Amino acid sequence: MEGPTMAIRELTTTPEDYGFFGPGSPTWKVWTSPTALVGFQRSVVLEHFDPDLTAAVADQRGIYTDPVGRLDRTLAYFLTVAVADGRTAVEASDFLMKVHAKATGIEPVSGKRYSANNPASQLWIHVTGWHSVLKCYEKYGPGPLTPDEERRYWAESVLAAELQTCKPSDVPASRDDVRDYFATVRPALCTSERANEGMHYLLRVPRGKGSARFWWASRFMAPATIATLPKWMRELGGFDQPGVLDRAVVPAARLAVRASSSPKAKLAILSGALPMTRRTLAAHVRAEPPVRAETVTPAQVRERLEASRVSPAK
Template sequence: MNQPRMLAGHGWPFDAERPREDHGLFGPDSPTWRVWTNPTALIAFLRSIVVESFDPFLTAAVDDSDGVRYDLRGRLDSTLTYFTIVAIGDSRAAIESSELLTKVHARATGIEPISGRRYSANNPDSQLWIHITGWQSNLYCYERYGPGPLSTEDEERYWADCVTAAELQTCDPAKVPRSRADVRDYYADTRKRLCMSERAAGLIRHFLHPPRQKGEPLFWPATRALTVATVATIPRWMRRLGGFDQPAALDAIALPAGRAVVRAATPLKWRLAMVDHIAPSVRPVWQQALAGPPPLRDEVLSPVRARELYGHQGARAERSAG
Protein backbone atom coordinates (compact mmCIF):
# COMPACT_ATOMS: atom_id res chain seq x y z
CA MET A 1 0.00 0.00 0.00
CA ASN A 2 1.38 3.41 -0.93
CA GLN A 3 2.02 5.65 2.02
CA PRO A 4 0.40 9.11 2.06
CA ARG A 5 2.69 12.04 1.36
CA MET A 6 3.43 14.38 4.27
CA LEU A 7 2.36 17.98 3.79
CA ALA A 8 5.41 20.19 3.75
CA GLY A 9 5.94 21.96 7.04
CA HIS A 10 3.05 20.22 8.84
CA GLY A 11 2.52 17.03 10.70
CA TRP A 12 -0.36 15.10 9.16
CA PRO A 13 -0.27 13.03 5.96
CA PHE A 14 -2.69 13.83 3.20
CA ASP A 15 -1.95 13.44 -0.49
CA ALA A 16 -3.98 16.14 -2.21
CA GLU A 17 -2.66 15.00 -5.61
CA ARG A 18 -4.00 11.46 -5.25
CA PRO A 19 -7.50 11.07 -6.78
CA ARG A 20 -10.34 10.55 -4.33
CA GLU A 21 -11.34 6.90 -4.25
CA ASP A 22 -14.92 7.55 -3.14
CA HIS A 23 -17.09 9.91 -1.07
CA GLY A 24 -15.65 8.62 2.19
CA LEU A 25 -17.65 7.37 5.13
CA PHE A 26 -20.58 9.83 4.94
CA GLY A 27 -20.89 11.59 1.58
CA PRO A 28 -21.53 15.17 0.43
CA ASP A 29 -25.27 15.00 1.15
CA SER A 30 -24.67 14.24 4.84
CA PRO A 31 -25.10 16.72 7.70
CA THR A 32 -21.59 15.71 8.77
CA TRP A 33 -20.14 17.31 5.65
CA ARG A 34 -22.13 20.51 6.22
CA VAL A 35 -21.15 20.81 9.87
CA TRP A 36 -17.47 19.87 9.53
CA THR A 37 -16.82 22.15 6.54
CA ASN A 38 -18.52 25.23 7.96
CA PRO A 39 -16.26 28.03 9.29
CA THR A 40 -17.72 27.24 12.72
CA ALA A 41 -15.54 24.11 12.75
CA LEU A 42 -12.56 26.29 13.69
CA ILE A 43 -14.34 27.67 16.76
CA ALA A 44 -15.57 24.19 17.61
CA PHE A 45 -12.11 22.71 17.46
CA LEU A 46 -10.69 25.24 19.92
CA ARG A 47 -13.69 24.62 22.16
CA SER A 48 -13.20 20.87 22.10
CA ILE A 49 -9.52 20.93 23.06
CA VAL A 50 -10.25 23.28 25.97
CA VAL A 51 -13.07 21.07 27.27
CA GLU A 52 -10.96 17.94 26.77
CA SER A 53 -8.32 19.35 29.10
CA PHE A 54 -10.58 18.72 32.09
CA ASP A 55 -9.83 15.01 31.76
CA PRO A 56 -6.68 14.51 33.88
CA PHE A 57 -5.55 11.45 31.90
CA LEU A 58 -5.77 13.28 28.61
CA THR A 59 -4.01 16.30 30.10
CA ALA A 60 -1.16 14.07 31.27
CA ALA A 61 -0.78 12.53 27.81
CA VAL A 62 -0.74 15.93 26.09
CA ASP A 63 1.46 17.64 28.66
CA ASP A 64 4.04 14.86 28.84
CA SER A 65 4.50 14.89 25.08
CA ASP A 66 5.64 18.57 25.18
CA GLY A 67 4.70 18.99 21.51
CA VAL A 68 2.01 21.55 22.28
CA ARG A 69 4.51 23.85 23.98
CA TYR A 70 7.09 23.73 21.21
CA ASP A 71 4.82 23.59 18.18
CA LEU A 72 1.32 24.63 19.18
CA ARG A 73 0.19 25.49 15.69
CA GLY A 74 1.55 22.25 14.26
CA ARG A 75 -0.17 20.12 16.91
CA LEU A 76 -3.49 21.92 16.51
CA ASP A 77 -3.18 21.74 12.75
CA SER A 78 -2.51 17.99 12.80
CA THR A 79 -5.36 17.16 15.18
CA LEU A 80 -8.00 19.16 13.30
CA THR A 81 -6.78 17.73 10.00
CA TYR A 82 -7.22 14.18 11.29
CA PHE A 83 -10.83 14.78 12.30
CA THR A 84 -11.55 16.59 9.02
CA ILE A 85 -10.17 13.70 6.97
CA VAL A 86 -12.40 11.26 8.85
CA ALA A 87 -15.43 13.51 8.30
CA ILE A 88 -15.02 14.36 4.60
CA GLY A 89 -11.92 12.64 3.22
CA ASP A 90 -12.19 9.55 1.05
CA SER A 91 -12.27 6.20 2.82
CA ARG A 92 -8.64 5.43 1.99
CA ALA A 93 -7.36 8.62 3.61
CA ALA A 94 -9.64 8.05 6.61
CA ILE A 95 -8.29 4.53 7.23
CA GLU A 96 -4.68 5.58 6.70
CA SER A 97 -5.11 8.45 9.15
CA SER A 98 -6.83 6.22 11.70
CA GLU A 99 -4.02 3.66 11.63
CA LEU A 100 -1.36 6.35 11.88
CA LEU A 101 -3.11 8.00 14.84
CA THR A 102 -3.35 4.69 16.71
CA LYS A 103 0.36 4.10 16.09
CA VAL A 104 1.28 7.60 17.32
CA HIS A 105 -0.90 7.23 20.42
CA ALA A 106 0.64 3.85 21.24
CA ARG A 107 3.79 5.71 22.30
CA ALA A 108 1.88 8.08 24.61
CA THR A 109 1.80 6.25 27.93
CA GLY A 110 2.82 7.21 31.47
CA ILE A 111 1.58 7.93 34.97
CA GLU A 112 -1.18 10.45 35.65
CA PRO A 113 0.17 12.39 38.67
CA ILE A 114 -3.11 13.19 40.44
CA SER A 115 -4.37 9.61 40.70
CA GLY A 116 -1.07 7.81 40.30
CA ARG A 117 -2.71 5.59 37.70
CA ARG A 118 -1.26 4.72 34.31
CA TYR A 119 -2.59 6.54 31.27
CA SER A 120 -2.57 5.57 27.61
CA ALA A 121 -3.63 7.83 24.77
CA ASN A 122 -5.28 4.80 23.14
CA ASN A 123 -7.41 4.09 26.19
CA PRO A 124 -10.99 3.59 24.93
CA ASP A 125 -12.51 5.96 27.52
CA SER A 126 -10.02 8.72 26.71
CA GLN A 127 -10.61 8.27 22.99
CA LEU A 128 -14.38 8.41 23.53
CA TRP A 129 -14.02 11.67 25.49
CA ILE A 130 -12.02 13.22 22.64
CA HIS A 131 -14.46 11.92 20.06
CA ILE A 132 -17.62 13.14 21.76
CA THR A 133 -16.27 16.58 22.69
CA GLY A 134 -15.23 17.05 19.07
CA TRP A 135 -18.51 16.00 17.49
CA GLN A 136 -20.71 17.73 20.06
CA SER A 137 -18.66 20.95 19.89
CA ASN A 138 -18.95 21.04 16.10
CA LEU A 139 -22.71 20.69 16.15
CA TYR A 140 -23.10 23.19 19.01
CA CYS A 141 -20.97 25.87 17.34
CA TYR A 142 -22.73 25.24 14.01
CA GLU A 143 -26.05 25.89 15.74
CA ARG A 144 -24.80 28.92 17.68
CA TYR A 145 -22.70 30.77 15.11
CA GLY A 146 -23.67 29.13 11.83
CA PRO A 147 -26.89 28.25 10.00
CA GLY A 148 -28.69 27.08 13.13
CA PRO A 149 -30.14 23.75 14.28
CA LEU A 150 -30.31 20.77 11.95
CA SER A 151 -33.64 19.24 11.09
CA THR A 152 -34.72 16.34 13.30
CA GLU A 153 -33.86 13.87 10.53
CA ASP A 154 -30.43 15.42 9.91
CA GLU A 155 -29.60 15.50 13.61
CA GLU A 156 -30.44 11.80 13.91
CA ARG A 157 -28.17 11.13 10.96
CA TYR A 158 -25.41 13.31 12.43
CA TRP A 159 -25.30 11.27 15.64
CA ALA A 160 -25.42 8.06 13.62
CA ASP A 161 -22.39 9.36 11.70
CA CYS A 162 -20.72 10.11 15.03
CA VAL A 163 -21.13 6.45 15.98
CA THR A 164 -19.67 5.38 12.63
CA ALA A 165 -16.66 7.69 12.97
CA ALA A 166 -15.95 6.25 16.43
CA GLU A 167 -15.14 2.94 14.73
CA LEU A 168 -11.89 4.48 13.50
CA GLN A 169 -10.70 5.04 17.07
CA THR A 170 -10.33 2.64 19.99
CA CYS A 171 -13.73 3.58 21.47
CA ASP A 172 -16.06 0.93 22.84
CA PRO A 173 -18.97 1.00 20.33
CA ALA A 174 -21.49 0.22 23.07
CA LYS A 175 -20.56 3.43 24.92
CA VAL A 176 -20.87 5.87 22.01
CA PRO A 177 -23.87 8.24 22.46
CA ARG A 178 -26.49 7.97 19.74
CA SER A 179 -28.54 11.14 20.33
CA ARG A 180 -28.40 14.58 21.93
CA ALA A 181 -30.01 13.13 25.06
CA ASP A 182 -27.36 10.40 25.16
CA VAL A 183 -24.65 13.05 24.91
CA ARG A 184 -26.13 14.96 27.86
CA ASP A 185 -26.19 11.74 29.90
CA TYR A 186 -22.60 11.01 28.86
CA TYR A 187 -21.41 14.44 30.03
CA ALA A 188 -23.32 14.12 33.30
CA ASP A 189 -21.74 10.72 33.95
CA THR A 190 -18.25 11.85 32.90
CA ARG A 191 -18.29 15.02 35.03
CA LYS A 192 -17.45 13.10 38.20
CA ARG A 193 -14.00 12.19 36.86
CA LEU A 194 -13.14 15.63 35.50
CA CYS A 195 -10.88 17.98 37.43
CA MET A 196 -8.64 21.02 37.06
CA SER A 197 -4.93 21.05 37.82
CA GLU A 198 -2.04 23.44 37.26
CA ARG A 199 -1.04 21.39 34.21
CA ALA A 200 -4.53 21.54 32.73
CA ALA A 201 -4.86 25.27 33.44
CA GLY A 202 -1.50 25.85 31.79
CA LEU A 203 -2.54 23.95 28.68
CA ILE A 204 -5.82 25.84 28.44
CA ARG A 205 -4.01 29.19 28.72
CA HIS A 206 -1.68 28.04 25.96
CA PHE A 207 -4.63 27.08 23.75
CA LEU A 208 -6.66 30.23 24.35
CA HIS A 209 -3.76 32.70 24.42
CA PRO A 210 -1.07 31.20 22.18
CA PRO A 211 2.28 32.92 21.86
CA ARG A 212 3.10 34.76 18.69
CA GLN A 213 4.36 32.40 16.00
CA LYS A 214 7.51 33.45 14.18
CA GLY A 215 6.81 33.77 10.48
CA GLU A 216 3.04 33.52 11.04
CA PRO A 217 1.89 37.12 11.66
CA LEU A 218 -1.84 36.36 11.33
CA PHE A 219 -1.98 33.23 13.52
CA TRP A 220 -1.92 35.17 16.80
CA PRO A 221 -4.69 37.71 15.99
CA ALA A 222 -6.81 35.01 14.35
CA THR A 223 -6.68 32.78 17.42
CA ARG A 224 -7.30 35.74 19.75
CA ALA A 225 -10.53 36.45 17.88
CA LEU A 226 -11.50 32.79 18.09
CA THR A 227 -10.87 32.76 21.83
CA VAL A 228 -13.71 35.15 22.71
CA ALA A 229 -16.19 33.21 20.57
CA THR A 230 -14.94 29.91 21.98
CA VAL A 231 -15.10 30.83 25.66
CA ALA A 232 -18.67 32.08 25.18
CA THR A 233 -19.73 28.51 24.29
CA ILE A 234 -18.21 26.79 27.33
CA PRO A 235 -20.25 26.15 30.52
CA ARG A 236 -19.69 28.81 33.17
CA TRP A 237 -18.63 26.27 35.81
CA MET A 238 -15.81 25.09 33.54
CA ARG A 239 -14.66 28.65 32.87
CA ARG A 240 -14.53 29.49 36.57
CA LEU A 241 -12.84 26.25 37.54
CA GLY A 242 -10.30 26.65 34.75
CA GLY A 243 -9.66 30.34 35.42
CA PHE A 244 -10.53 31.50 31.91
CA ASP A 245 -13.96 33.10 32.39
CA GLN A 246 -14.78 36.31 30.55
CA PRO A 247 -17.31 39.12 31.24
CA ALA A 248 -20.93 38.62 30.22
CA ALA A 249 -20.53 41.64 27.92
CA LEU A 250 -17.97 39.73 25.84
CA ASP A 251 -20.32 36.75 25.66
CA ALA A 252 -23.04 39.06 24.36
CA ILE A 253 -20.74 40.60 21.75
CA ALA A 254 -19.41 37.20 20.66
CA LEU A 255 -22.75 35.96 19.35
CA PRO A 256 -23.57 38.62 16.71
CA ALA A 257 -19.90 39.18 15.87
CA GLY A 258 -19.28 35.46 15.48
CA ARG A 259 -22.33 35.03 13.28
CA ALA A 260 -21.28 37.95 11.08
CA VAL A 261 -17.76 36.58 10.61
CA VAL A 262 -19.07 33.08 9.83
CA ARG A 263 -21.49 34.45 7.23
CA ALA A 264 -18.73 36.47 5.60
CA ALA A 265 -16.37 33.49 5.57
CA THR A 266 -18.89 30.95 4.22
CA PRO A 267 -17.95 31.24 0.50
CA LEU A 268 -15.32 28.59 -0.12
CA LYS A 269 -12.54 30.98 -1.15
CA TRP A 270 -12.88 32.87 2.14
CA ARG A 271 -13.13 29.66 4.16
CA LEU A 272 -9.89 28.48 2.60
CA ALA A 273 -8.22 31.83 3.20
CA MET A 274 -9.27 31.77 6.86
CA VAL A 275 -8.13 28.22 7.50
CA ASP A 276 -4.74 29.03 5.92
CA HIS A 277 -3.93 31.15 8.97
CA ILE A 278 -5.15 28.73 11.64
CA ALA A 279 -4.91 25.13 10.42
CA PRO A 280 -3.39 25.17 6.90
CA SER A 281 -3.31 21.39 6.49
CA VAL A 282 -7.12 21.41 6.52
CA ARG A 283 -7.18 23.48 3.32
CA PRO A 284 -6.35 20.67 0.83
CA VAL A 285 -8.84 18.34 2.52
CA TRP A 286 -11.64 20.91 2.21
CA GLN A 287 -10.59 21.92 -1.28
CA GLN A 288 -10.41 18.39 -2.65
CA ALA A 289 -13.77 17.36 -1.18
CA LEU A 290 -15.67 20.57 -1.93
CA ALA A 291 -14.14 21.80 -5.19
CA GLY A 292 -12.08 18.94 -6.59
CA PRO A 293 -13.00 16.50 -9.36
CA PRO A 294 -15.50 13.73 -8.59
CA PRO A 295 -14.15 10.59 -6.94
CA LEU A 296 -13.26 7.48 -8.87
CA ARG A 297 -16.32 5.71 -7.49
CA ASP A 298 -19.65 7.32 -6.61
CA GLU A 299 -20.09 5.49 -3.32
CA VAL A 300 -19.87 5.73 0.45
CA LEU A 301 -18.07 2.96 2.34
CA SER A 302 -18.48 1.57 5.82
CA PRO A 303 -15.40 1.61 8.06
CA VAL A 304 -15.31 -2.20 7.91
CA ARG A 305 -15.22 -2.25 4.11
CA ALA A 306 -12.75 0.64 3.94
CA ARG A 307 -10.44 -1.17 6.35
CA GLU A 308 -10.66 -4.32 4.24
CA LEU A 309 -9.58 -2.35 1.18
CA TYR A 310 -7.04 0.09 2.59
CA GLY A 311 -6.01 -1.03 6.08
CA HIS A 312 -2.71 -2.81 6.65
CA GLN A 313 -4.46 -6.12 7.34
CA GLY A 314 -6.74 -5.76 4.35
CA ALA A 315 -3.90 -4.80 2.04
CA ARG A 316 -1.85 -7.82 3.15
CA ALA A 317 -4.84 -10.12 2.57
CA GLU A 318 -5.36 -8.72 -0.93
CA ARG A 319 -1.67 -9.20 -1.80
CA SER A 320 -1.82 -12.79 -0.51
CA ALA A 321 -4.95 -13.51 -2.54
CA GLY A 322 -3.30 -12.06 -5.64
Protein backbone atom coordinates in the same frame (compact mmCIF):
# COMPACT_ATOMS: atom_id res chain seq x y z
CA MET B 1 -4.68 14.72 20.61
CA GLU B 2 -1.59 14.70 18.41
CA GLY B 3 -2.69 14.37 14.81
CA PRO B 4 -0.89 12.36 12.15
CA THR B 5 1.35 13.96 9.58
CA MET B 6 -1.02 12.79 6.83
CA ALA B 7 2.04 11.74 4.83
CA ILE B 8 0.56 8.25 4.55
CA ARG B 9 -1.11 9.02 1.26
CA GLU B 10 -1.19 12.12 -0.92
CA LEU B 11 -4.54 13.83 -0.86
CA THR B 12 -6.07 13.75 -4.31
CA THR B 13 -8.89 15.55 -6.07
CA THR B 14 -10.06 12.17 -7.42
CA PRO B 15 -11.14 10.25 -4.31
CA GLU B 16 -11.79 6.51 -4.35
CA ASP B 17 -15.27 6.99 -2.89
CA TYR B 18 -17.37 9.53 -0.98
CA GLY B 19 -15.93 8.40 2.33
CA PHE B 20 -18.15 7.55 5.26
CA PHE B 21 -20.84 10.22 4.85
CA GLY B 22 -21.04 11.73 1.38
CA PRO B 23 -22.75 14.70 -0.32
CA GLY B 24 -25.70 16.16 1.53
CA SER B 25 -24.63 14.65 4.84
CA PRO B 26 -24.86 16.83 7.96
CA THR B 27 -21.27 15.85 8.74
CA TRP B 28 -20.00 17.41 5.52
CA LYS B 29 -22.13 20.49 6.20
CA VAL B 30 -21.06 20.99 9.83
CA TRP B 31 -17.37 20.07 9.60
CA THR B 32 -16.69 22.27 6.55
CA SER B 33 -18.37 25.34 8.05
CA PRO B 34 -16.14 28.20 9.32
CA THR B 35 -17.74 27.56 12.72
CA ALA B 36 -15.70 24.33 12.91
CA LEU B 37 -12.66 26.45 13.80
CA VAL B 38 -14.37 27.75 16.94
CA GLY B 39 -15.71 24.28 17.68
CA PHE B 40 -12.23 22.84 17.34
CA GLN B 41 -10.73 25.38 19.76
CA ARG B 42 -13.53 24.51 22.16
CA SER B 43 -12.85 20.79 21.92
CA VAL B 44 -9.07 20.96 22.46
CA VAL B 45 -9.64 23.16 25.51
CA LEU B 46 -12.16 20.67 26.90
CA GLU B 47 -9.71 17.79 26.43
CA HIS B 48 -7.84 19.14 29.46
CA PHE B 49 -10.69 18.33 31.83
CA ASP B 50 -9.64 14.69 31.39
CA PRO B 51 -6.61 14.28 33.71
CA ASP B 52 -5.08 11.53 31.59
CA LEU B 53 -5.22 13.67 28.45
CA THR B 54 -3.79 16.60 30.38
CA ALA B 55 -0.85 14.42 31.41
CA ALA B 56 -0.33 13.19 27.84
CA VAL B 57 -0.39 16.72 26.40
CA ALA B 58 1.84 18.13 29.16
CA ASP B 59 4.38 15.31 28.89
CA GLN B 60 4.58 15.46 25.10
CA ARG B 61 4.79 19.31 25.12
CA GLY B 62 3.71 19.44 21.47
CA ILE B 63 1.32 22.34 21.87
CA TYR B 64 4.03 24.42 23.53
CA THR B 65 6.91 23.69 21.16
CA ASP B 66 4.86 23.67 17.94
CA PRO B 67 1.29 24.84 18.58
CA VAL B 68 0.48 25.53 14.93
CA GLY B 69 1.76 22.16 13.74
CA ARG B 70 0.12 20.24 16.55
CA LEU B 71 -3.29 21.87 16.18
CA ASP B 72 -3.11 21.84 12.38
CA ARG B 73 -2.45 18.09 12.30
CA THR B 74 -5.26 17.40 14.75
CA LEU B 75 -7.87 19.47 12.92
CA ALA B 76 -6.74 18.03 9.58
CA TYR B 77 -7.29 14.56 11.01
CA PHE B 78 -10.85 15.34 12.16
CA LEU B 79 -11.60 16.90 8.77
CA THR B 80 -10.12 13.90 6.96
CA VAL B 81 -12.44 11.55 8.83
CA ALA B 82 -15.37 13.81 7.98
CA VAL B 83 -14.83 14.39 4.25
CA ALA B 84 -11.98 12.32 2.78
CA ASP B 85 -12.40 9.00 1.03
CA GLY B 86 -12.52 5.91 3.22
CA ARG B 87 -9.02 4.65 2.54
CA THR B 88 -7.42 7.99 3.36
CA ALA B 89 -9.38 8.26 6.62
CA VAL B 90 -8.61 4.70 7.75
CA GLU B 91 -4.90 5.00 6.98
CA ALA B 92 -4.74 8.32 8.84
CA SER B 93 -6.50 6.73 11.82
CA ASP B 94 -4.16 3.73 11.86
CA PHE B 95 -1.17 6.04 11.83
CA LEU B 96 -2.64 8.14 14.63
CA MET B 97 -3.20 5.08 16.80
CA LYS B 98 0.50 4.21 16.39
CA VAL B 99 1.47 7.75 17.43
CA HIS B 100 -0.81 7.58 20.48
CA ALA B 101 0.55 4.17 21.45
CA LYS B 102 3.81 5.91 22.39
CA ALA B 103 2.02 8.49 24.57
CA THR B 104 2.02 6.74 27.93
CA GLY B 105 3.21 7.71 31.39
CA ILE B 106 2.13 8.40 34.94
CA GLU B 107 -0.72 10.80 35.66
CA PRO B 108 0.74 12.80 38.58
CA VAL B 109 -2.48 13.53 40.50
CA SER B 110 -3.65 9.90 40.80
CA GLY B 111 -0.26 8.24 40.34
CA LYS B 112 -1.84 5.85 37.83
CA ARG B 113 -0.52 5.01 34.39
CA TYR B 114 -2.19 6.75 31.46
CA SER B 115 -2.36 5.95 27.76
CA ALA B 116 -3.56 8.30 25.03
CA ASN B 117 -5.27 5.31 23.39
CA ASN B 118 -7.30 4.53 26.50
CA PRO B 119 -10.93 4.00 25.33
CA ALA B 120 -12.37 6.38 27.95
CA SER B 121 -10.02 9.20 26.94
CA GLN B 122 -10.59 8.52 23.24
CA LEU B 123 -14.34 8.71 23.84
CA TRP B 124 -13.93 12.09 25.59
CA ILE B 125 -11.93 13.38 22.61
CA HIS B 126 -14.52 12.11 20.17
CA VAL B 127 -17.65 13.31 21.94
CA THR B 128 -16.29 16.76 22.80
CA GLY B 129 -15.09 17.17 19.22
CA TRP B 130 -18.32 16.28 17.49
CA HIS B 131 -20.48 18.02 20.09
CA SER B 132 -18.38 21.21 20.08
CA VAL B 133 -18.40 21.56 16.30
CA LEU B 134 -22.17 21.09 16.15
CA LYS B 135 -22.79 23.48 19.06
CA CYS B 136 -20.78 26.26 17.41
CA TYR B 137 -22.49 25.60 14.07
CA GLU B 138 -25.83 26.10 15.80
CA LYS B 139 -24.79 29.19 17.78
CA TYR B 140 -22.74 31.08 15.20
CA GLY B 141 -23.63 29.50 11.87
CA PRO B 142 -26.83 28.59 10.03
CA GLY B 143 -28.53 27.40 13.22
CA PRO B 144 -29.89 24.04 14.38
CA LEU B 145 -30.03 21.08 12.03
CA THR B 146 -33.44 19.68 11.18
CA PRO B 147 -34.55 16.79 13.43
CA ASP B 148 -33.73 14.29 10.66
CA GLU B 149 -30.33 15.87 10.06
CA GLU B 150 -29.53 15.80 13.76
CA ARG B 151 -30.43 12.13 14.05
CA ARG B 152 -28.21 11.43 11.08
CA TYR B 153 -25.38 13.56 12.46
CA TRP B 154 -25.17 11.56 15.68
CA ALA B 155 -25.45 8.29 13.77
CA GLU B 156 -22.53 9.46 11.64
CA SER B 157 -20.63 10.36 14.80
CA VAL B 158 -21.04 6.77 16.01
CA LEU B 159 -19.67 5.52 12.69
CA ALA B 160 -16.67 7.85 12.89
CA ALA B 161 -15.89 6.59 16.40
CA GLU B 162 -15.07 3.20 14.90
CA LEU B 163 -11.74 4.72 13.86
CA GLN B 164 -10.77 5.23 17.52
CA THR B 165 -10.48 2.83 20.44
CA CYS B 166 -13.91 3.76 21.82
CA LYS B 167 -16.29 0.97 22.72
CA PRO B 168 -19.14 1.21 20.18
CA SER B 169 -21.79 0.71 22.88
CA ASP B 170 -20.44 3.72 24.81
CA VAL B 171 -20.69 6.24 21.95
CA PRO B 172 -23.66 8.63 22.33
CA ALA B 173 -26.14 8.27 19.48
CA SER B 174 -28.36 11.31 20.15
CA ARG B 175 -28.35 14.69 21.84
CA ASP B 176 -29.97 13.15 24.92
CA ASP B 177 -27.26 10.49 24.97
CA VAL B 178 -24.64 13.22 24.86
CA ARG B 179 -26.24 14.99 27.83
CA ASP B 180 -26.30 11.70 29.73
CA TYR B 181 -22.66 11.08 28.85
CA PHE B 182 -21.57 14.49 30.16
CA ALA B 183 -23.56 13.95 33.36
CA THR B 184 -21.92 10.56 33.85
CA VAL B 185 -18.32 11.71 33.35
CA ARG B 186 -18.63 15.04 35.16
CA PRO B 187 -17.56 13.68 38.60
CA ALA B 188 -14.29 12.50 37.06
CA LEU B 189 -13.49 15.81 35.35
CA CYS B 190 -11.02 18.08 37.06
CA THR B 191 -8.32 20.65 36.51
CA SER B 192 -4.79 21.08 37.75
CA GLU B 193 -1.98 23.55 37.26
CA ARG B 194 -0.95 21.77 34.06
CA ALA B 195 -4.55 21.54 32.82
CA ASN B 196 -5.12 25.26 33.33
CA GLU B 197 -1.84 26.04 31.62
CA GLY B 198 -2.94 24.07 28.56
CA MET B 199 -6.44 25.50 28.40
CA HIS B 200 -5.31 29.11 28.67
CA TYR B 201 -2.52 28.52 26.17
CA LEU B 202 -4.94 27.11 23.59
CA LEU B 203 -7.44 29.90 24.11
CA ARG B 204 -4.82 32.60 23.55
CA VAL B 205 -1.62 31.29 22.02
CA PRO B 206 1.30 33.59 23.00
CA ARG B 207 2.84 35.89 20.43
CA GLY B 208 5.82 34.31 18.75
CA LYS B 209 4.40 30.79 18.94
CA GLY B 210 3.54 30.29 15.28
CA SER B 211 2.33 32.76 12.69
CA ALA B 212 0.94 36.20 13.51
CA ARG B 213 -2.32 35.13 11.88
CA PHE B 214 -2.58 32.16 14.24
CA TRP B 215 -1.84 34.35 17.28
CA TRP B 216 -4.55 36.79 16.23
CA ALA B 217 -7.08 34.08 15.34
CA SER B 218 -6.85 32.35 18.71
CA ARG B 219 -7.63 35.61 20.50
CA PHE B 220 -10.45 36.48 18.14
CA MET B 221 -12.10 33.10 18.67
CA ALA B 222 -11.51 32.77 22.43
CA PRO B 223 -14.50 34.89 23.60
CA ALA B 224 -16.79 33.02 21.17
CA THR B 225 -15.46 29.69 22.40
CA ILE B 226 -15.90 30.59 26.08
CA ALA B 227 -19.44 31.86 25.44
CA THR B 228 -20.49 28.33 24.43
CA LEU B 229 -19.31 26.71 27.68
CA PRO B 230 -21.31 26.16 30.88
CA LYS B 231 -20.50 28.38 33.84
CA TRP B 232 -19.04 25.59 35.95
CA MET B 233 -16.48 24.71 33.29
CA ARG B 234 -15.47 28.34 32.86
CA GLU B 235 -15.02 28.79 36.59
CA LEU B 236 -13.21 25.48 37.03
CA GLY B 237 -10.82 26.34 34.22
CA GLY B 238 -10.31 29.91 35.39
CA PHE B 239 -11.30 31.53 32.09
CA ASP B 240 -14.79 32.87 32.80
CA GLN B 241 -15.86 36.13 31.14
CA PRO B 242 -18.65 38.69 31.75
CA GLY B 243 -22.14 37.93 30.49
CA VAL B 244 -22.12 41.16 28.48
CA LEU B 245 -19.20 39.79 26.46
CA ASP B 246 -21.06 36.51 25.95
CA ARG B 247 -23.93 38.43 24.40
CA ALA B 248 -21.80 40.84 22.38
CA VAL B 249 -19.70 38.12 20.76
CA VAL B 250 -22.67 36.33 19.15
CA PRO B 251 -23.58 38.90 16.45
CA ALA B 252 -19.90 39.58 15.77
CA ALA B 253 -19.16 35.87 15.32
CA ARG B 254 -22.21 35.35 13.13
CA LEU B 255 -21.17 38.23 10.91
CA ALA B 256 -17.66 36.82 10.58
CA VAL B 257 -19.04 33.39 9.70
CA ARG B 258 -21.33 34.80 7.00
CA ALA B 259 -18.41 36.73 5.52
CA SER B 260 -16.22 33.63 5.38
CA SER B 261 -18.66 30.97 4.22
CA SER B 262 -17.65 30.70 0.56
CA PRO B 263 -15.09 28.00 -0.33
CA LYS B 264 -12.62 30.66 -1.47
CA ALA B 265 -12.95 32.58 1.81
CA LYS B 266 -12.57 29.45 3.94
CA LEU B 267 -9.38 28.46 2.13
CA ALA B 268 -8.04 32.00 2.45
CA ILE B 269 -8.60 31.97 6.22
CA LEU B 270 -6.67 28.73 6.60
CA SER B 271 -3.84 29.83 4.31
CA GLY B 272 -0.72 30.64 6.30
CA ALA B 273 -2.33 29.62 9.58
CA LEU B 274 -3.28 25.94 9.23
CA PRO B 275 -1.66 24.67 6.01
CA MET B 276 -2.41 20.96 6.42
CA THR B 277 -6.05 21.64 7.22
CA ARG B 278 -6.18 23.92 4.19
CA ARG B 279 -4.85 21.17 1.92
CA THR B 280 -7.42 18.74 3.31
CA LEU B 281 -10.29 21.18 2.74
CA ALA B 282 -8.96 22.18 -0.70
CA ALA B 283 -8.91 18.53 -1.81
CA HIS B 284 -12.54 18.25 -0.70
CA VAL B 285 -13.68 21.52 -2.30
CA ARG B 286 -11.97 20.75 -5.62
CA ALA B 287 -12.75 17.04 -5.67
CA GLU B 288 -13.89 15.43 -8.89
CA PRO B 289 -16.50 12.64 -8.82
CA PRO B 290 -15.03 9.65 -7.00
CA VAL B 291 -13.94 6.46 -8.69
CA ARG B 292 -16.85 4.71 -6.96
CA ALA B 293 -19.91 6.88 -6.31
CA GLU B 294 -20.67 5.30 -2.95
CA THR B 295 -20.23 5.76 0.77
CA VAL B 296 -18.38 3.14 2.77
CA THR B 297 -17.89 2.04 6.36
CA PRO B 298 -14.57 1.68 8.17
CA ALA B 299 -15.13 -2.09 8.27
CA GLN B 300 -15.61 -2.23 4.49
CA VAL B 301 -12.45 -0.21 3.91
CA ARG B 302 -10.42 -2.44 6.19
CA GLU B 303 -11.73 -5.54 4.41
CA ARG B 304 -10.67 -4.10 1.06
CA LEU B 305 -7.25 -3.11 2.35
CA GLU B 306 -6.72 -6.56 3.80
CA ALA B 307 -7.84 -8.20 0.56
CA SER B 308 -5.44 -6.04 -1.45
CA ARG B 309 -2.57 -7.13 0.79
CA VAL B 310 -3.45 -10.80 0.41
CA SER B 311 -4.12 -10.62 -3.34
CA PRO B 312 -2.21 -7.64 -4.76
CA ALA B 313 -3.26 -6.42 -8.16
CA LYS B 314 -1.16 -7.86 -10.99
